[in-house]
Amino acid sequence: MYKDCTYKTNVYVNFKSHKHRRHSGASDFKPGIVENKILNSGSESFRSISCDISDDEHVDPAIDSDPVNLEKEIELKLALVLLKLENIYLVSNRATDELLQELSYLIGLSLPITQKTLTEILQEHSCEFDQSIVEKLANALCESNAIKKALGHKGPLSTAWRRKSYFKRHFNVVEPVEFVLDPKEKKTFQYVSILKSLQQILECQTVLDQARNLNDTYELNQPTEQNGAFFKENDFLCQQKSISLILYVDDFEICNPLGTSRRKHKICGIYWVRGNLPPLYHSSLSSIYLAALIKSDDLKSFGYENVLKPLINDLVILEQSGIFVSKLGRTVKGRVQCVVADNLGAHSIAGFVENFTGSHVCRFCTAETVQIQTTEVNSGCFCLRTKEIHEEHLRQLQDNGLANYYGVKKQCTLSKHLSYFDVTSGFPPDIVRDLFEGIVPFELSLCLSVYGPDNNEHMRTICG
Template sequence: MADGGDLTAAQHLQAEAAQLISDVKCKFRTSQKAVDYVVSGVDKLTDINIDVTKDLLKKRLADDDGHLYLSQVNAVLDSQRGQSLFEGVKSRKSLDAFIAAKAGVEPEEKLMQIILETQFTTKDGKAVIVPKDYGYYISFLPQLEQLLNCPDVLHSVLNPAPAPKGVYRSITDGLYYKHHFLVKQHGNKVLAITVYCDDVEFADPCKTKAKVHKLRLYYWCLGNIPPKFRSTLKSINLLAIVKSSLTKKYGNGPFMEDFIQGIIKLGGGVCFSILGKEYLFHGILLCSCGDMPAQTNLGGFKETHFALRPCRHCMVLRTALCNSFHEDKTLLRNIVAHNQYIKEIESYTPPAKKRKVIAVPVTEERTNDDEAMDDLPQENPTQNYQDHEDPSVNYGINQSSILALAPGFDVTKCLPIDILHTLHEGILNDLCRLLIRDLCLTQKDSSGKVISKPKYSLKFLSDFFKERCNFGHLNVNKPSEIEKSHLSSKLKQSAAQMYVLGHILPFFTKDLPDEKHQLLLKLLKILDITMLFEIKEENILELEQLVVDFGTSFVAVYVNHKTLKLHSLRHLGMLGRLFGGFRQVWCFRFEAMHRLLTSLVDVVNNMKNIELTMATRYILRRDTELVSGKDGTYLYDGDSFSGLQSLQENEVDQGDLLILKSHITINKESKIMMAKTMEKNGCSWSENVVFLKSGSAEPSFGLIKKKIYVIDDEVLFLYSNLKTEYDESVHAYRILAECSPVKVSPLG
C-alpha cells in the first residue's frame, strides 16, 4: 500500500494533469477530440518511458553483479528527472528536422522563399533590408522523389493498367498522354504530372475586409496513381503559396519556375534513389486543372470581358459564343498558330522587363519542342483573324504561359474544363436558379403584364427539402435554405448540394412548361455522363448530342443567358477523349484540400506571414504521413469501421447465420464481428444504403438490410433486391417493391 507521501505525489500529478488539459482546451481553443488524442498519446509515451527506465535498471544490475541498492534505484530515477518525453522534438525546428529526416529529405532542400522586392526597415536602431513582396514554393523534384519512395505509389507507376481501346478509366488512358512524344519514346511508365491553382480567402469575411488575406495556392498530382487513390488528400501535393495580389503584379512565373524546370529535367530523364535502388524516370506536364479564371490566367489568356475571342479552346467571336453547340474543328485553337499570335502580341507591345528574383532556403534548359501532338490535327495554323487592331484583344491572349515551357505542353488543349465549376457551380446553378424563379416568383412580360403566378413558395420548397425528403447517404449534402435574394445572382449552394438539388428539382419543374422541364432533364443527363467512373466512346458521342440539344434549347428559352461556360460545353467531347474522362480533371478534392489548410487559421490565430505557417504545417503533415506510409499504406491505409463489436456464433441472428453460411464457412474458431458502418475508398456503407449492382446490362439496385459482418477478415453484407422502373419524366428510378429473399454479398 502506498504511503502518505506517495499519495501526495499522486494527487499532485493528477492536479497538474487536470490543469494541463484545461489550459490546452480553453486557452488554446482546442477540441475535445484533440485533447483526447493528446491524452492518449501521453499515456502511450509514459508506458514507453517506463520501459526505458526498466532498461536502465537492468543495465545497472548487470554492471553490479545482480545487486541493486535503493540508493542506486533512486539515482537512476533521479537521472530521469527533468528529461522531457519530447526530448529532441520539442521545438518546431527540431520536430520538422526529425520528421523530414525520417521522410528522406532535409528541410532546407524543400521549402524556398521567393523574394520579388525588398524594403528598408529598422531593427535594433539599424537599417536592414527585409523582404517586401515574397512567396513560398516547395521544391518539386525532392517532393516527387519522396512520393515515389512509397511502395504503393511506386507499384502504381511501374504497373500501369491501361483500359481497352475506346474506354477511359484514368487520365493516362486519354489520347494526350498516349500520343505525347515522350510516352511514345519511353512507354506508359512515363510520369504524368497535373497542376492546379486557385485563389482562396483564408480569413473570416465577417471579421476582416474581403480579399485582404486572399492567397493563391498551387498543387500538383501524379496522374499514374489509380483514380480510386488519387481522390485522397495524400495524393495532392502543395507546390507554392503566395498572396493573390502578387500574382497579379508579377504573374505566375516566379512561383512556378522551380516546378517547370523540374518538368523540363524530367523530360530528359531524372535518376531517383528509391527504396535503396536507382530508378530513371521520364515525366511530362499533362494538364492544368482549375476554375475558368485560374485556367485563363495560368494559360496566359485574357479574361472574358476583355477578349474578342474569349474561349481558350477555340477562336469563336464573343458575339457568337452560343450560336452553335457543335464543335467546329476549323475554329479550334492550335499551338502553331498560338505561338504566332504571341509573336504578334509581343511585337505590338514589348514584353515587360523581367524582374530579378531571389530564391532562398527557409532556416535555383529550356527545350525547344513543338512536336507534342504530331498525331492530332493542326487545322489552319495560318488562318487570319484580324478583327481588332490590338492583337491581344483580337486573339484573347495576354502573353506566353510559363506552362508552355514544359516539353509537349499545348496551352490550347491542356487547360481542360472542370465540371465542378462549369457544371455544378456554373450552368446547373444558373438553370436551377432560373427554374426556381419561374416556380416561386410572379412572371411578367416587358410591359408589366402578369404571365404566370407562383406555383410554390420558397418556404415550401425549403421546408420540403428539409422535412419530407430522405436523401439517404446524400443527407450531408442536402440543399440549404433558398432565399429570394439568391434568385437574382447565384444560389448559395456548394457543388455537392447543387448535385442533390438538381436531381430533386424535376419533381417540381414538371409543373412548368415542358420546354423548361426538359432543359433540366437534358442537363442532368449531361451531368451524369460526366460523372461516370468509366467513359466509353459511345458515352462521349451521346454527350456531344445532348450538348447540342441542351445548348440550342437553353438559348431559345433563356435568350439573355449566353455565357462562356455554356459555350464551353461544346468542347467536352474533345477534352474527355484527350484526358480520359471528366472525373480525372475535376476539382472536388482540391476544394477539400483548401478546407484542410484554411481550417488552420483559427488554430494559428495569427495572420502574420500566414503563407509560411501554411507551408510549414503542410510539410510537417505530409512528411509524417510519408513516414507512416513507408510500409505500403501511404495512399490507402485500409478500411475503417464504426460500431465494431465481436460476436460468438450463437450470438448471430439465426436467419442471418444461415444466409452467411451459404457464402462462407463458419465454425467455433471463426472470428465474427459486426459493424454499424464501413468506409472503403471514400464510400460509406451501412444499413438502408441503396447501391447500384454491377454485372447487369440494365441498372439494378440493392438495399443493405442489416449491419455489416466481418468474418475472418472478409467483409459481407446482407441485402435485398429492389424492383425499380425508370421514370423518364423526372430522370430517376422509382422503387416499386423490395424483393425477397435476402442475399449475401462480399463488399469489394
C-alpha cells in the same frame, strides 16, 4: 452492399444509421464492392512521403531480437503515430503535448503493479529476494520502457519542438524554400521542390505499384484506367516510362472575418498530383502535394513568369534529364500533363485575355462572344484553337504590336519553357466552377422558376 442484406437507400444518414445498427464492424461485403490491395496500415503511407527507412530495412518488432533496434523501431513507430495525429487528424501541438504528458504519467503509475507482479513471480518459484532489489528492478523496468523514454522528460518526442527536430533528423522532410521577389518591400513566396518531393515519393514500392506506365511489368497494350484520348495520343506518356504531373492553381482567403472576397489576405496555392495514378487516388488528399504559396497581390504585381521560375526550373530538369529512382534502377523523365484552374487563373498563365467581356473570351475556340450567345455549339461555326493556330496568333501579335489578337495576349509561361506542354490542350475546363458552380445551379434556378410555388405537383416531383 452487404451479403444477405436487402436494405436500400439514397440518403447517407439513413445508410449510416443502418450500418451502425446492423453491420457494425462487419466486413462481409458483396463481391465487387471492395477491391483488395496489399497495403501496410499507416506506416507505409508515411514512409512514402517522409520516412528514410526503406522497405528492405524495415524491422518487424515481433521477430527482432536486438533490443537496440527494437527500441529504435518503437520510437519510430510512435513518431509516425504522432505525425499522423498532427498532419492527418489536425490535432494541435498543445493537445498533443497534453496527451503525451498524461500518457507518460500513466506509464509511471504502473510501477506498483510491476513490483507486485515481480514479487508474486519470485514467491511462486520459491526464490529468496530482498524487497529493495525488487523495487530497483521494477523501477528499472519502468524507466527502460521505450515509450516512456521517448515521451518522458527531455525525450525526443516530449515537446512540439523536439518532435519537429526528430522528424527532420529521421524522416526525409522536404522543407519549403523562401524566394525573394522584392527585397526592399520584403515580398517573398514559399516553394516546395517538386523534384525533391518526387524523389522521396518514388522511393516507396507501394507508390510504384500503383503508378501506371512506370513499372517494367506494365504493358502499353493492356487495358488500363488511363483510357483518355489525350493520354493515348501522347507519345511522351505512352512510348516512354514517364511521370505525368497535373498542376492545380487556386486562390483562397485566410484570416479575414469580413468575408471571403475582400482580398485582404488572399493567397494563391499551386498544387500537383501524379497523373499516373488510378482515378480513385486522384482526389485523395494523401496524393495531392503543395508546390508553392504566394500572396495574390504579389502574383498580380510580379506576374507568373517571375513567381513560377523555381517551379519551371524543376519541370525543365524533370522533362530533359529526369530523376533517378533507385527502386527502378534507372532515370525517369516527366512532363506536365495539364493545369487545372478557374477561368481567370487559366487565362493568366496561358496568356489569354483576362477580361471576359471582350470579343474573344474563350481559350478553346476563336468564336466571338456574340456567336457564343446565339449559336449552337454543334453547328460547326466554332473553330477550335490548335497549336498551329495559336502560333499564328502569337506571330501576328508580335509582328503588329497588338495588345491582343483573337483573345491571345502573350505567350504561355509554361509552353515557353517546356517542350511537351501545349497551351491549347493543357488547360482543361474546371468541372467544379464550370458545372457545379456555374451552369448547373443556373439551370436549376430556371427549372425552379418554371415549376414554382404555383405548381405544387411539379414541386413535389422535383423535391421528392
